[in-house]
Amino acid sequence: MQTAQLLVGLDVGGTKTAALLTDASGSMLGQTVVPTRTATPDELLDSISQAIHLVLGQAQAMPPQIQRIGLGVPGHVDPATGIVHLAVNLNLQNYPLGAALSARFETPTFLENDVRTAAIGAFDALQLTEPVDSLAYVSIGTGLAAGVILNGRLHRGHNGLAGEIGHMIVEPEGALCNCGLRGCLETIVAGPAIVRQMLAAEPDMQIQHAGDVYETAVRGNPNAQKVVQRVSQHLSQTIQWLIMTYDVEKIVLGGGVTQSGDAFLAPILQELACLRQQSPLAAALLPDEKVHLIPSNFNPGVWGAVNLAKQTLLEPLSAPEKS
Numbered sequence: 639m640q641t642a643q644l645l646v647g648l649d650v651g652g653t654k655t656a657a658l659l660t661d662a663s664g665s666m667l668g669q670t671v672v673p674t675r676t677a678t679p680d681e682l683l684d685s686i687s688q689a690i691h692l693v694l695g696q697a698q699a700m701p702p703q704i705q706r707i708g709l710g711v712p713g714h715v716d717p718a719t720g721i722v723h724l725a726v727n728l729n730l731q732n733y734p735l736g737a738a739l740s741a742r743f744e745t746p747t748f749l750e751n752d753v754r755t756a757a758i759g760a761f762d763a764l765q766l767t768e769p770v771d772s773l774a775y776v777s778i779g780t781g782l783a784a785g786v787i788l789n790g791r792l793h794r795g796h797n798g799l800a801g802e803i804g805h806m807i808v809e810p811e812g813a814l815c816n817c818g819l820r821g822c823l824e825t826i827v828a829g830p831a832i833v834r835q836m837l838a839a840e841p842d843m844q845i846q847h848a849g850d851v852y853e854t855a856v857r858g859n860p861n862a863q864k865v866v867q868r869v870s871q872h873l874s875q876t877i878q879w880l881i882m883t884y885d886v887e888k889i890v891l892g893g894g895v896t897q898s899g900d901a902f903l904a905p906i907l908q909e910l911a912c913l914r915q916q917s918p919l920a921a922a923l924l925p926d927e928k929v930h931l932i933p934s935n936f937n938p939g940v941w942g943a944v945n946l947a948k949q950t951l952l953e954p955l956s957a958p959e960k961s
C-alpha cells in the first residue's frame with residue numbers, strides 16, 4: 639500500500655476527459671482518456687470520477703491518497719471559488735464544479751480555464767529544454783484562444799479573459815461568429831472554419847476535419863492550398879500580435895488543428911519569413927525559433943492541471959491576479 643500523496647490533473651473537454659496521476663514530485667503514475675458525458679452535471683461528475691478511478695487503479699492507489707485535484711475546463715471559470723460561470727460544451731452554467739468534485743473525493747479541487755491550464759503545462763514542459771520567463775500558448779481547435787504566462791505566472795486579466803484572442807475582429811464584414819460578432823479571428827483559423835472555407839470552394843469534397851484540408855493541400859489541391867495559405871497568414875499575424883503585445887519569449891502552438899504537424903507549421907513559418915523580409919523589426923522579433931509546436935503525443939492540459947494542484951500545496955490559492 640502506497641503512502642505517497644498523489645496529484646490528479648484533468649483536462650475536461652466537450653467530448654473527452656483526459657486524466658493524469660502523479661506522485662508529489664510530478665512523476666507519472668497513470669493516465670487515461672474517457673468520453674465526457676454532459677447530459678447533466680451529475681453525469682459530468684460521473685465521467686470525471688470514472689477517469690480518476692481509472693488512473694488510481696493503474697497505480698493501485700485509493701481515493702484517500704489524493705492530496706489535490708486540478709482541472710482545466712473549457713469555459714469561463716472562477717478559480718477562487720471553483721465555480722464554472724459558463725461552459726457551453728459541458729452544459730454548465732454557474733455550477734460549483736470545484737466544490738462538487740471536492741465533495742466526491744474529499745480533497746481540495748482547483749480549476750482553471752482549459753487553455754490557461756494548457757499554457758501552464760506548456761510552460762513547465764519548455765523549462766526542461768529552454769527555460770523561459772514568458773510565453774503565449776495558442777490553442778487552435780474547435781475555437782481559438784491563448785494563455786499567456788508573464789514573469790513565470792499565468793496572466794488572467796481583470797475578468798480572467800486575457801488571451802481570448804479568438805474573438806478579436808479581423809474582418810468586420812466576415813463570417814458570423816458564435817459570439818454574435820462578425821469576422822472574429824476564430825471564424826477564419828479554427829478547425830470548423832477551415833472546413834467551412836474548404837467546402838465553400840469545393841462543396842462536394844468529403845472532409846470532416848481541418849486535418850483533411852491540410853492533407854488535401856499537401857497532395858496538391860490548389861483550393862486547399864489557398865485555404866491553408868489564408869489560415870497561415872492569419873496565424874502568422876496572430877503570432878506577431880502576441881509578440882508585439884506581450885513581448886513573450888516563445889509562442890507555443892497546440893490544439894487539434896496543430897496535429898497536422900509539419901503541414902500545419904511549415905506554411906506559418908513561410909508567412910513569418912515574408913514578414914521578416916519586409917521589416918527589420920519583424921526580422922528581429924519573429925525568428926522561427928520563437929515558435930514551438932506541441933508534440934502530438936503530449937497533452938499540456940493534464941500536466942498544467944497537475945501543476946495547478948501542486949502549486950496550491952506550496953501556497954494557498956490566492957485571489958485571481960488583478961492587472
Ligand SMILES: [Zn+2]
Pocket residue numbers: 804805806815816817818819822824
Ligand atoms: Zn467571436
